[in-house]
Amino acid sequence: MLMRPNHGLGGYFATHPTFPFIVFNMLVRSENRRISYSRMNKASFGRIEEIVATLTPQEVEQAAAEYQETRSTTNERVAYLMREVSAFGERQHMSNEERLYCRRKIKSLCLKRGMPCIWYTINPNDLTNEVNMKLAAFRVADGEEADELMDKFRKQIGRVQHVVRDAVSSAKFFHREMGLFFEHLVAVGEDSVFGRVSCYFGCVETNERGGLHLHGLLWLEANAQLPGLFDDLSRPDSEAYGLQVCSYIDSVFSEVRVYPKISSL
Secondary structure: OOOOOOOOOHHHHHHOOOHHHHHHHHHHHHHHHHHHHHHHOOOHHHHHHHHHHHOOHHHHHHHHHHHHHHOOOOOHHHHHHHHHHHHHHOOOOOOHHHHHHHHHHHHHHHHHHOOOOEEEEEOOOOOOOHHHHHHHHHHHOOHHHHHHHHHHHHHOOOOOHHHHHOHHHHHHHHHHHHHHHHHHHHOOOOEEOOEEEEEEEEEEEEOOOOOEEEEEEEEEOOOOOHHHHHHHHOOOOOHHHHHHHHHHHHHHOOOOOOOOOOOOO
């Protein structure tokens, strides 16, 4: 493969349509291999081998029906096998086990911090954003050639296919935007646009084209009594406190109504 000397491997491999999937598959296989080596040294490996060799299709079907109804099974062998399989899934990004693990972390934070105050979703514009386009342009070109490519991006925003193909630049752009968001806008322990945030939780997901976005929760300091907020506001002597709460909500949240255009028949 011919490579430009100043670009290294990053630009060409990052924009290849199948290379990210190959790398992801290699990482998953490597992680599974590492876990397998560690599990084989345990005494449970012999039992797993026996269960897999003797488990019947009828037992699997019955266990599947029980899981659909009660999320558990009375078959001890299937339950044991599922626990061992989860050891692999918890270490795989975007697996069902990882989602369950994140759910348990949220519940644990709720027990420690109280109910979260703010639910947020962040979906950065990685198609026409100047920073992301510059990352994509300078990954495949240098100097004047990269500047010319940036001019083409600015003049013809429709040519976003190049940016979409460069998954590495989009991932770096997403990491940069999220880092700045948590550092300057959330600012744990300091005064921020959300108030004084004591803790946050975020989970990264992908959309249909593979674009990254973030869902998360924010806990504010002293919000452990949030479930009793309406009871506190209903007291006759809490009018001033109620005004402060409303003022805070108005300073953080905004409402924008978009009415659809009705075309004439």
